[in-house]
Amino acid sequence: MKTKLDYYRVFYETARFRSFSTAAQHLYISQSAISQCIQQLESDLNVQLFVRTKRGISLTNEGKILYLKVENAIISLEQGERQLERLRHLEAGELRIAAGDTITTHFLLKYLEEFHATYPYIRIEMANSYSSQMLALVKEGKADLAFVNMPMEDEELTFEECLEINDVFVCGPDFENKEPYSWEEVAKLPLILIEKNASSRHFLENNFKERGITLEPQIEVAVHDLLIRFASIHLGISCVIEQFSKEELEKGMIKKLPLDPPLPARSIACAYLKNAPLSYAAKAFLELIM
Amino acid sequence: MKTKLDYYRVFYETARFRSFSTAAQHLYISQSAISQCIQQLESDLNVQLFVRTKRGISLTNEGKILYLKVENAIISLEQGERQLERLRHLEAGELRIAAGDTITTHFLLKYLEEFHATYPYIRIEMANSYSSQMLALVKEGKADLAFVNMPMEDEELTFEECLEINDVFVCGPDFENKEPYSWEEVAKLPLILIEKNASSRHFLENNFKERGITLEPQIEVAVHDLLIRFASIHLGISCVIEQFSKEELEKGMIKKLPLDPPLPARSIACAYLKNAPLSYAAKAFLELIM
DNA sequence: GTTTTCATATAAGTTCTCCTTATAACTGTT
DNA sequence: AACAGTTATAAGGAGAACTTATATGAAAAC
Numbered sequence: 001m002k003t004k005l006d007y008y009r010v011f012y013e014t015a016r017f018r019s020f021s022t023a024a025q026h027l028y029i030s031q032s033a034i035s036q037c038i039q040q041l042e043s044d045l046n047v048q049l050f051v052r053t054k055r056g057i058s059l060t061n062e063g064k065i066l067y068l069k070v071e072n073a074i075i076s077l078e079q080g081e082r083q084l085e086r087l088r089h090l091e092a093g094e095l096r097i098a099a100g101d102t103i104t105t106h107f108l109l110k111y112l113e114e115f116h117a118t119y120p121y122i123r124i125e126m127a128n129s130y131s132s133q134m135l136a137l138v139k140e141g142k143a144d145l146a147f148v149n150m151p152m153e154d155e156e157l158t159f160e161e162c163l164e165i166n167d168v169f170v171c172g173p174d175f176e177n178k179e180p181y182s183w184e185e186v187a188k189l190p191l192i193l194i195e196k197n198a199s200s201r202h203f204l205e206n207n208f209k210e211r212g213i214t215l216e217p218q219i220e221v222a223v224h225d226l227l228i229r230f231a232s233i234h235l236g237i238s239c240v241i242e243q244f245s246k247e248e249l250e251k252g253m254i255k256k257l258p259l260d261p262p263l264p265a266r267s268i269a270c271a272y273l274k275n276a277p278l279s280y281a282a283k284a285f286l287e288l289i290m
Numbered sequence: 291m292k293t294k295l296d297y298y299r300v301f302y303e304t305a306r307f308r309s310f311s312t313a314a315q316h317l318y319i320s321q322s323a324i325s326q327c328i329q330q331l332e333s334d335l336n337v338q339l340f341v342r343t344k345r346g347i348s349l350t351n352e353g354k355i356l357y358l359k360v361e362n363a364i365i366s367l368e369q370g371e372r373q374l375e376r377l378r379h380l381e382a383g384e385l386r387i388a389a390g391d392t393i394t395t396h397f398l399l400k401y402l403e404e405f406h407a408t409y410p411y412i413r414i415e416m417a418n419s420y421s422s423q424m425l426a427l428v429k430e431g432k433a434d435l436a437f438v439n440m441p442m443e444d445e446e447l448t449f450e451e452c453l454e455i456n457d458v459f460v461c462g463p464d465f466e467n468k469e470p471y472s473w474e475e476v477a478k479l480p481l482i483l484i485e486k487n488a489s490s491r492h493f494l495e496n497n498f499k500e501r502g503i504t505l506e507p508q509i510e511v512a513v514h515d516l517l518i519r520f521a522s523i524h525l526g527i528s529c530v531i532e533q534f535s536k537e538e539l540e541k542g543m544i545k546k547l548p549l550d551p552p553l554p555a556r557s558i559a560c561a562y563l564k565n566a567p568l569s570y571a572a573k574a575f576l577e578l579i580m
Numbered sequence: 581g582t583t584t585t586c587a588t589a590t591a592a593g594t595t596c597t598c599c600t601t602a603t604a605a606c607t608g609t610t
Numbered sequence: 611a612a613c614a615g616t617t618a619t620a621a622g623g624a625g626a627a628c629t630t631a632t633a634t635g636a637a638a639a640c
Contacts (some may be wrong), residue, residue, distance in 0.1 A: 001299065001364075001367070001368065001371070003296035004295075004296055005298060005299050005367070006294055006295045007295045007298050008367060009291065009295050038328055046378065047374050047377075047378065048567050051565055051566045051567065053565055058566070060382075060566060060567055060569075061434075061569045062374055062377055062570075065370070065373055065374070066370045066373070066374060067378065068370075069366045069367060069369055069370030069373065070366075070367065072362075072363075072365040072366045073362075073363035073364070073367045073370075074291075074363070076359045076362045076363040077295070077298060077359060077360065077363045078291065078364065079359050080355070080356045080358075080359030080360060080363075081291070081292055081335065083355055083356070083359065084336075084337050084352055084355070085357060086336055087337075087352055087355065088336065091442055093351075144351075149328060161390060178328065184376075195360070222346075236411065265438075275341055275349055276341045276348075276350060277338050277341065279350075279351045279352070280352075281378070283314055
């Protein structure tokens with residue numbers, strides 16, 4: 001770069017209007033400033049850019065060639081500024097969310113729908129995996145937000161709890177359960193649990209382990225909805241998330257199995273980078289949820 | 291434009307090196323200057339562009355988006371500057387010449403060959419037409435140089451004479467001519483002349499008209515070479531340009547017909563705009579010729 | 581554990597760029 | 611002939627941008 005970039009802006013306007021004085025008005029500076037600017041530019045580049053006649057100016061061949069490049073550059077910068085404006089006003093951008101299937105289906109879906117309706121020009125990108133990998137996505141900058149089950153810790157991340165959930169045991173409608181069950185009793189029932197590497201499973205097993213109880217499920221399934229289905233057709237007792245099974249509980253497809261004392265509540269949190277600012281889209285989505 | 295273009299250059303280098311201090315070294319200014327610059331840019335654009343940690347910086351999403359545009363702009367400007375350099379060093383550019391067939395063939399051709407051999411990357415564009423139109427091309431900026439027969443005048447153009455030419459009458463080898471002819475005698479011979487709108491024809495007729503003689507050619511042709519050919523096969527007496535018929539005269543295909551007094555010499559000139567500077571290529575070509 | 585090194589941020593002061601005003605010189609128009 | 615419009619030039623002033631010096635925190639080296 002042989003010259004100040006600002007000179008190019010002056011050159012651009014001057015070339016556009018083919019006039020020093022018009023460019024001056026347009027840039028809100030004096031004609032004299034333009035004249036000096038162009039002289040400086042010409043001397044920096046060692047090229048005569050304008051032909052000065054007593055009744056105006058015109059571009060030289062070299063000026064015309066330069067203009068093509070300068071025009072392209074200025075347009076590009078203007079595009080950049082406009083793009084940032086659009087991002088700020090949520091008229092463009094993307095929202096990259098990492099979340100498991102269960103949370104997506106039962107918690108995020110309605111917010112995603114609303115968000116998309118409000119900001120239709122923001123592209124939504126979903127990634128789903130296990131908690132640790134989703135947090136990795138966020139740390140690598142490949143996702144803006146990750147929704148994970150608490151408890152969870154990470155030096156680089158902020159966890160913002162956004163939903164309290166309760167794990168409850170459920171049975172089919174024909175199963176007879178009158179009194180509250182003790183934990184030991186429940187452990188002996190034919191259990192249907194979510195697969196081993198799910199964080200819900202860890203939570204459950206850790207709780208029982210604290211009381212010296214090991215859980216040995218009869219059936220393991222990969223998705224939360226199957227826990228409900230299997231229980232409703234009396235394949236066993238499932239441990240499900242109450243808030244995500246509301247409909248089925250109300251319809252009587254499954255019944256809550258009283259546990260004494262109940263499992264402690266846990267929560268779902270949204271994780272994002274501590275040090276990096278959230279994108280405008282992510283910020284808006286987070287506000288929607290809270 | 292919401293900010294000084296110069297800030298973008300700082301932004302560009304900073305983003306490239308992902309470091310304020312490295313960018314500072316590269317731009318030969320202090321780290322402090324960079325820091326202040328970026329802060330100013332961020333406040334002008336109302337967007338955080340970098341994430342500052344205690345061990346360096348990284349671009350935010352918005353910064354990355356802006357970077358793409360800024361990079362494009364800077365590259366474009368650098369291309370422009372390089373392009374100008376190439377023009378200056380005759381490693382690029384074009385040479386647009388307007389000249390008639392005769393002048394092109396007998397005068398310019400050898401120079402064009404040499405010019406192209408010396409500056410192979412300069413595109414050569416030829417236009418040929420009548421004098422007035424060629425001058426118009428130059429005035430419209432559609433040609434850099436026009437080669438025309440003198441005398442010629444134009445307020446906006448500079449005419450630089452580059453070759454003196456002599457119009458002579460020639461006959462075939464079998465034609466008997468001993469003594470010098472008077473103008474009246476020549477006018478009565480069976481003449482072969484160039485077509486009416488050629489400037490050579492005007493020149494000739496004006497000279498004869500000054501002596502009260504009107505020329506009535508038996509044959510008119512469009513190109514100079516045919517004048518020679520027709521004379522050589524005894525179709526009549528042609529008026530040709532001595533310098534452009536050298537070879538045929540030396541080979542004896544045609545003979546000079548002595549005229550007393552001879553036609554005044556005239557010249558070919560190169561015409562270019564008075565006020566606009568010549569392109570580097572045109573300047574080089576002109577120097578080659580002179 | 582302490583020190584050193586390497587980041588960026590901030591404060592204050594100075595330099596020097598860039599802009600303004602005023603004027604000149606010239607063209608074309610009214 | 612006077613005027614409106616163009617660019618060029620000179621001189622001086624305002625203020626932006628840079629420098630130096632210092633703070634602060636993190637990682638690396640000792």
